[in-house]
Amino acid sequence: VINARQFFLKLLERILKNAMNRDIEKMLQQGITAHRAGRLQDAENFYRNILHYQPKHPVANYYLGKLTVAANRIAEGLPMLQTALEVNPENRSYWSSYSDALFQNKQFEEAKKVVKAARKRGFDNTELERLLLHLTNSAAPTEPAQSQLDSLLDLYNTGKHNDAEKLAQSITAIYPTHPFSWRLLGVLLRQAGRTADSLHAMQMGALLDPQNPEAHSNLGVTLKELGRLEDAIASYEQAIVLKPDFAQAHYNLGNLLRESGRFEEAVNQYTQAILSNPNFFEAYNNLGESQLELGRLDHAELSYKQAIAMRPNIAEYRFNSSIVPLLKGNLNEGLMLYEYRLRKEDNTAPLPNSELTWDGSSELKGKSFLIYEEQGLGDIIQFSRYLTIIENKGALVTFKVTSRLHKLLKTMKNNVRLTETYTDGSEIDFEAPLMSLPLMLKTDISTIPSLNSYLYADPKKVASFSKELSEEKFKIGICWQGAISKIDVGRSFPLTLFGEISEIPNTELISLQKGAGESQVESIDFKLINLGPNIDTEHDAFLDTAAIMVNCDLIITSDTAIAHLAGALGCPVWVALKYVPDWRWMLQTSDSPWYPSMRLYRQSKLGDWITVFYKMKQDLAELVEKKLNKPGSIANGKL
Numbered sequence: 001v002i003n004a005r006q007f008f009l010k011l012l013e014r015i016l017k018n019a020m021n022r023d024i025e026k027m028l029q030q031g032i033t034a035h036r037a038g039r040l041q042d043a044e045n046f047y048r049n050i051l052h053y054q055p056k057h058p059v060a061n062y063y064l065g066k067l068t069v070a071a072n073r074i075a076e077g078l079p080m081l082q083t084a085l086e087v088n089p090e091n092r093s094y095w096s097s098y099s100d101a102l103f104q105n106k107q108f109e110e111a112k113k114v115v116k117a118a119r120k121r122g123f124d125n126t127e128l129e130r131l132l133l134h135l136t137n138s139a140a141p142t143e144p145a146q147s148q149l150d151s152l153l154d155l156y157n158t159g160k161h162n163d164a165e166k167l168a169q170s171i172t173a174i175y176p177t178h179p180f181s182w183r184l185l186g187v188l189l190r191q192a193g194r195t196a197d198s199l200h201a202m203q204m205g206a207l208l209d210p211q212n213p214e215a216h217s218n219l220g221v222t223l224k225e226l227g228r229l230e231d232a233i234a235s236y237e238q239a240i241v242l243k244p245d246f247a248q249a250h251y252n253l254g255n256l257l258r259e260s261g262r263f264e265e266a267v268n269q270y271t272q273a274i275l276s277n278p279n280f281f282e283a284y285n286n287l288g289e290s291q292l293e294l295g296r297l298d299h300a301e302l303s304y305k306q307a308i309a310m311r312p313n314i315a316e317y318r319f320n321s322s323i324v325p326l327l328k329g330n331l332n333e334g335l336m337l338y339e340y341r342l343r344k345e346d347n348t349a350p351l352p353n354s355e356l357t358w359d360g361s362s363e364l365k366g367k368s369f370l371i372y373e374e375q376g377l378g379d380i381i382q383f384s385r386y387l388t389i390i391e392n393k394g395a396l397v398t399f400k401v402t403s404r405l406h407k408l409l410k411t412m413k414n415n416v417r418l419t420e421t422y423t424d425g426s427e428i429d430f431e432a433p434l435m436s437l438p439l440m441l442k443t444d445i446s447t448i449p450s451l452n453s454y455l456y457a458d459p460k461k462v463a464s465f466s467k468e469l470s471e472e473k474f475k476i477g478i479c480w481q482g483a484i485s486k487i488d489v490g491r492s493f494p495l496t497l498f499g500e501i502s503e504i505p506n507t508e509l510i511s512l513q514k515g516a517g518e519s520q521v522e523s524i525d526f527k528l529i530n531l532g533p534n535i536d537t538e539h540d541a542f543l544d545t546a547a548i549m550v551n552c553d554l555i556i557t558s559d560t561a562i563a564h565l566a567g568a569l570g571c572p573v574w575v576a577l578k579y580v581p582d583w584r585w586m587l588q589t590s591d592s593p594w595y596p597s598m599r600l601y602r603q604s605k606l607g608d609w610i611t612v613f614y615k616m617k618q619d620l621a622e623l624v625e626k627k628l629n630k631p632g633s634i635a636n637g638k639l
Contacts, residue, residue, distance in 0.1 A: 024054060027046050028050060028059060031050070031063065033265070034046060036240060037240075037269075038240050040067060043063070044068075055083075058088040061081070062080070065079075065084060066234075066241070069081070069097075069104065069210075078102065081094065092123045095123045097234075099118065143175065144175045144178060149171075152164060152171065156184060161191065168188060172204070179205050180205075180209075182202075183212075186205055190202075195225045199226060205218070216238040217235070219235045220235035220236040220253075223235055224252070232256055233257075236249050236256070246276070247274075248273075251270065254269030258286060258289065261489055263291075263293040266286075270284075270287035284303050284307035285316070285317050288302075288304040288307065288321070293490070293580055315343035319344055322335075322336075322338040326583035327580070327586055342436075348374045348375050352432055353431060356428060357431070358440055360439075364430075365393070367395050368398070369390055369396065369398070369428065370398050370422075370428045371433070372399070374435055377542075381564040382568070383437065385454050397415075397417065398416070398417045398419055399417070399418050399434075401420070402420065404541040406540070408455060412455060448593045451596075453569055458543060461543060462551060466551050470508055473506050473507055474506055475508055476510065476552060477555045478513070478555070479555075480495045480517055480520070481516050481560075488560075490607070493576060494520065495513075496524060497610075498556075501556075502526035502528075503526075505624075507620075509528050510548065512555070512557070512562055542565055549569055554571075555572065556616065559581060567595030570597050572597050575601065576609065576616070578607075579603040581602070
């Protein structure tokens with residue numbers, strides 16, 4: 001009885017503790033959100049509530065310490081920053097914030113000790129170290145002559161940046177505690193493309209003038225460009241604390257959060273930027289992009305419209321707005337807006353000659369039609385189906401495309417001529433980028449040319465790889481990582497998620513991964529067949545991979561070129577999709593109008609791959625069982 005009573009008391013204690021931790025975590029997020037929005041009193045109240053229950057909570061102490069120091073209540077903030085550091089001495093930001101605060105409070109000897117201790121742990125604060133050495137060992141003057149500063153500004157404002165840089169270097173060498181000279185030197189170096197060199201100057205400018213929001217914001221920009229994202233966030237937050245209505249700092253922080261996949265937080269920052277500057281058209285556009293990633297399509301559409309209304313000549317905003325109707329399956333409206341991709345500054349294909357643009361209805365028989373590639377290999381594979389349609393209308397089609405895909409594309413049943421070079425235009429009647437063909441052919445959701453297969457693997461390679469693979473097991477080709485780029489953010493998932501799928505009896509996993517992501521194989525604890533380092537190592541892309549796919553019973557992949565190749569080959573393929581996927585997969589459906597052999601598995605909430613793979617495991621176990629129990633099934637070496 002006593003043991004049972006003790007057990008239930010401990011259980012109750014654990015439940016209450018977990019509930020308290022959840023409440024504290026919620027308060028912390030509310031505090032950080034208020035902090036970044038510039039609602040400093042609200043943020044301070046949240047942090048103090050946390051410290052009432054957990055006085056040594058490191059994150060709450062850190063943020064409250066930063067807030068009070070920024071409010072020039074340095075003596076009040078120092079003990080909090082010290083507590084955060086004592087609880088978690090492995091956090092670089094805690095060391096730098098505490099030493100910087102000591103410096104601001106003119107506790108130079110204490111700051112020296114902290115910097116020295118930080119260095120022993122591998123955390124440098126070189127700028128502060130130099131300043132402390134100067135302040136304690138030098139009696140040099142701290143202010144340059146006004147005439148020098150006037151000359152520096154004159155050189156900068158008249159575009160004589162090399163001379164301005166030399167003068168700024170000279171001033172900071174003689175007067176190392178003059179913040180303005182450091183800040184301008186940092187700006188000059190960054191504008192010259194020397195971002196890494198500008199970091200020291202930016203750090204000195206912020207350190208010497210800690211109440212200057214511009215100095216912290218500029219430092220954040222430099223840190224972001226150097227990939228030091230958490231440090232950049234801290235700099236932007238400091239700028240916002242000092243100036244809550246600092247629209248540019250809110251916008252910069254929003255960009256960083258969006259690029260890191262933290263879309264809800266990004267929405268908050270863009271909203272604050274717009275409240276501070278209602279004419280901030282860039283913020284409206286980026287707000288739309290973040291709302292889109294959160295699945296708030298109607299909100300995104302309104303944000304894009306606002307950006308377009310303010311700047312109707314910026315093609316990027318109209319292009320971005322195309323994604324909303326495309327995701328909804330409204331191809332008529334979406335594809336027209338999608339054409340603005342060709343007018344963007346970073347367009348992926350040249351704008352076609354207006355005199356050579358086909359209207360979608362005029363006679364093509366005997367006409368020479370040049371079509372040229374754009375975007376990635378997956379896009380080329382998906383939309384190459386339209387080449388045959390143009391040819392069937394009587395055109396003599398030439399497709400300008402990377403030679404890496406020539407052998408694969410030659411398996412299509414058409415007479416399209418493949419080339420790597422553009423013509424001068426004198427030999428053609430029409431021209432178009434590949435992804436403009438759906439609009440020209442008036443494609444809508446009911447007229448997508450859905451083909452069982454239109455690319456084919458080399459029979460000899462298929463036979464060769466067949467000998468290397470099991471006839472007794474259900475073979476699953478897998479791919480988990482696309483090329484590392486902004487486009488891939490949120491699409492790829494870790495290889496380890498295939499662990500439970502590998503436990504399904506009578507199955508074997510075969511790697512189709514090349515390039516980025518291959519190194520993950522070293523950290524798994526399940527069997528994965530790799531058919532050797534020589535797969536598709538020659539110039540031609542996907543020839544070996546296509547042959548391996550045809551030998552598999554199923555392909556499971558992220559949203560990458562492998563998904564399009566499997567669909568074009570007619571292989572059964574399951575594609576794991578992020579919460580709001582690329583527009584071509586649209587929303588909600590589990591099938592794809594582009595590929596009959598494809599099944600789509602969608603995240604039910606942002607970032608949740610666990611549920612996706614749980615569902616796939618259930619469906620796969622059922623599929624394998626049916627295959628194995630079916631007469632003439634893979635158990636006997638046949639499908």
